Amino acid sequence: MFELNPLNLPDxxxxxxxMGVVTLVLGFIIGYASRQNLVRELESQLAIVKRNVEDCYRTPAVVVSSGNDEASVLNRISSRIHEIDxxxxxxxxxxxxxxxxxxxxxxxxxxxxxHAISIYTFRQIANFTGEDIDQVNDIIEFFPGRIQRDNWVGQAAQLAKKSNL
Structure with missing residues (x-):
């Protein structure tokens, strides 16, 4: 009377x-979309790693020494001479x-x-800009803002004028 066997249906x-083709197509679409998301995540991580590597190459190598003796400090400072304009x-x-x-x-x-960073004259110090002051201050490992508080630029300009007379 009731036949529940679907294989007996004509189609x-x-x-x-x-249904098999639809399943394959849906599986392919879902897999493709999830793979694309994974690729985008990995590409963004790769970009971050590349930026970090480039930053490492731009950062000057610091010579590490066992102590803070005068020679090692001067060597460390002179290794940054290329940063000065x-x-x-x-x-x-x-x-x-x-x-x-x-x-x-x-x-x-x-x-x-x-002297380790080739600053020898009053004239050079008198030519410092605000950027130069910050950069030299950082390179020679001096107290922040001290060059400006002590007015090195003004003093150097006066001393350069005196030495030219």
Missing amino acids: ASLQHLV FNRIGYASLAEADDLKEIVGVGPFLEKKL
């Missing part, structure tokens, strides 16, 4: 074939060196630090 094979502040040599200790706030060791 049952066609219905199974259609000498086209703006001017070039000088040790032969032209002024006694930078005449500037209030500059002692013997600080003068050696300045």
Whole structure:
């Protein structure tokens, strides 16, 4: 009387074939979409890693020493000399060196630090801009803002005028 066997229907094979094709197509679409999401996530992670690597290459290598002796500090400071814009502040040599200790706030060791980054004259210090001050302050590992508080630029300008007379 009641036949519940779907295979006895005349188009049952066609219905199974259609359902199988629909299942394959839906499975492909869902798999493709989830794969694309995974690819986007991995590409964003790769971009972050590439930026970090580029930052590492841009950061100057710091020579690590076992102590804070004067020579290791001066070597560490001189390794950053390329960060200073000498086209703006001017070039000088040790032969032209002024006694930078005449500037209030500059002692013997600080003068050696300045010499380590090829700053030898009052004229060079007088040419410092705000950016140069911050950069030199960072390079010579001096107290932040101290160069401005001690007015090195103003003192150096006056001392350069005196030495030119």
